[in-house]
Amino acid sequence: MEKFKHLIYDYLVNSGVSEDASAYLNMLILLVGLLLIIFIVDFIIRKLLISAFSQFAKRSKTNFDDLLITNKVPRNIAHIIPLLIALEFVPDVFADFYNFEVIIEKGLKVFAILLTLWVARSLLNTLKDYLKTLPRFKDKPIDSYIQVFMIFAWLGGIMSAIAIITDIPFLKFVTGMGAISAVVILVFKDTILGFVASIQVSINDMVRIGDWITFEKYGADGDVIEINLATVKVQNFDKTITTIPTYALISDSFKNWRGMTNSDGRRIKRAINIKQDSIKNLSEDDIKAYSKIELIRAYLESRQKDISEFNKTNAVNKELLLNGRNLTNIGVFRKYIQTYIENHSAINKDMTIMVRQLAPTVQGLPIEIYAFSSDKRWVNYEYIMADIFDHVLASVPYFDLEIFELPTTFSSH
Structure with a gap:
C-alpha cells in the first residue's frame, strides 16, 4: 500500500510534473478513487441488505421486520462499512497533507457519531411502532421514553463531537460541562418537566392513549391520540386538535372518562x-x-x-x-x-x-x-x-x- 499511494506521484514526477503539483494531483486522484469505491460499496451493501430484509419480512409472521424496513434500519446500517473503509484509507489518501488528514478524520468521526444516533433512532422507532401494535402497550406513552433516551443520546453525541473537534478528552470535557449545568437545566426545563410528568402519568395510570378526557383550562374535550415528552394531543369531538403540556396533567385538574367507559353504564x-x-x-x-x-x-x-x-x-x-x-x-x-x-x-x-x-x-x-x-x-x-x-x-x-x-x-x- 505504501508503494501504491505514491505510484501516481512517482509517475507524474518522472513525467516532468513538479513535486508540489504531483502531490496534489496524487491526492486528488486517490480521493476520487476512494469516493468512487465508497459510493459503489455503499450502493451494493444497501441493495443487498434491503433485499435480504425484504425477503425475510415476507417469510416472517411478525411485522417487526417490516417496521425495520419502514424506519430505514437496513439503509442506515449499510453506511457503516463504507464509513470504516473511509476511516481506513483516508490516512493513505492524505499522506502528504497532514492538516487535511486531521480535518477529514475528525469529520468522519463526527459522522460516525451521527450515524450511530441515526441507527439507534431507527431501531427505537421500530420498537415503538411494534409495541404500539401490542394490546398491553398500545395505551402507554412509549414516545415519551424514546424521546428522553434520544435527548440524552443526542446530548452525549454532541459533547463527543465537540470533544473530537477540540481535541479535548471526553471525560475532561464532561467535567467542564458541570460549570454550565445550570444553563442546560434552564434550556431543557420544559423537557425535564415533561419527562417527570410522563413518568408519573404512566406509573399512576392517569391517562392512556384512547382515553376520553375533559380539560376545561385548555378547551380540550375528546380522545387522547398521542402522549409524548412535551405534549399530549387530544382530538376533540368537533375533530379539532388541542395540544396540552404533559406536565399540566399533574399540575392541573382534568376529568378522565375512562371509569365510565369501563363501567357497565x-x-x-x-x-x-x-x-x-x-x-x-x-x-x-x-x-x-x-x-x-x-x-x-x-x-x-x-x-x-x-x-x-x-x-x-x-x-x-x-x-x-x-x-x-x-x-x-x-x-x-x-x-x-x-x-x-x-x-x-x-x-x-x-x-x-x-x-x-x-x-x-x-x-x-x-x-x-x-x-x-x-x-x-x-x-x-x-x-x-x-x-x-x-x-x-x-x-x-x-x-x-x-x-x-x-x-x-x-x-x-
Whole structure:
C-alpha cells in the first residue's frame, strides 16, 4: 500500500510534473478513487441488505421486520462499512497533507457519531411502532421514553463531537460541562418537566392513549391520540386538535372518562322542577283517577289499603284531608317515574336506579332521575336520556302537577 499511494506521484514526477503539483494531483486522484469505491460499496451493501430484509419480512409472521424496513434500519446500517473503509484509507489518501488528514478524520468521526444516533433512532422507532401494535402497550406513552433516551443520546453525541473537534478528552470535557449545568437545566426545563410528568402519568395510570378526557383550562374535550415528552394531543369531538403540556396533567385538574367507559353504564343525572303550589294531598276521587295509570295501579291499591287501615285504626277525622296519613300527587309521581325507569329497556338494572327529591328552591321542587344507561355511546346515550325526559315531562299534567317556568314579562312601547 505504501508503494501504491505514491505510484501516481512517482509517475507524474518522472513525467516532468513538479513535486508540489504531483502531490496534489496524487491526492486528488486517490480521493476520487476512494469516493468512487465508497459510493459503489455503499450502493451494493444497501441493495443487498434491503433485499435480504425484504425477503425475510415476507417469510416472517411478525411485522417487526417490516417496521425495520419502514424506519430505514437496513439503509442506515449499510453506511457503516463504507464509513470504516473511509476511516481506513483516508490516512493513505492524505499522506502528504497532514492538516487535511486531521480535518477529514475528525469529520468522519463526527459522522460516525451521527450515524450511530441515526441507527439507534431507527431501531427505537421500530420498537415503538411494534409495541404500539401490542394490546398491553398500545395505551402507554412509549414516545415519551424514546424521546428522553434520544435527548440524552443526542446530548452525549454532541459533547463527543465537540470533544473530537477540540481535541479535548471526553471525560475532561464532561467535567467542564458541570460549570454550565445550570444553563442546560434552564434550556431543557420544559423537557425535564415533561419527562417527570410522563413518568408519573404512566406509573399512576392517569391517562392512556384512547382515553376520553375533559380539560376545561385548555378547551380540550375528546380522545387522547398521542402522549409524548412535551405534549399530549387530544382530538376533540368537533375533530379539532388541542395540544396540552404533559406536565399540566399533574399540575392541573382534568376529568378522565375512562371509569365510565369501563363501567357497565353511563350515568343519567338530571332533574325537572315542579311548581310547588301544584303539590297536594290526594282525595279518594284523585286516587280513583290515578288508578287508571297501569304502572302504578297495584302500588296505589296496596298503599291506599294500608293508609285506610291506619286512619281507621287511629280514628282519624278525614273530614279534613290533611289529617292522618295521605298520598300526595308528588309522591305518586315519583313512584311512577321510578317504576317507569326500572322498566325501561335501555337502563342497566344492575346499577343504581333512583328518583329523588332535592331541596326546594326559588325555581320549584327538583325531582331528579339518577340511573345508568346500558349504551355508553354518546349519540345513543343522548337519545335514551331525551326519550326518558320526553315521557316524564309529558306525564306531569296527569298528576295535576305543573312544571316551573320563569314568568315571561312583556313590555309595551
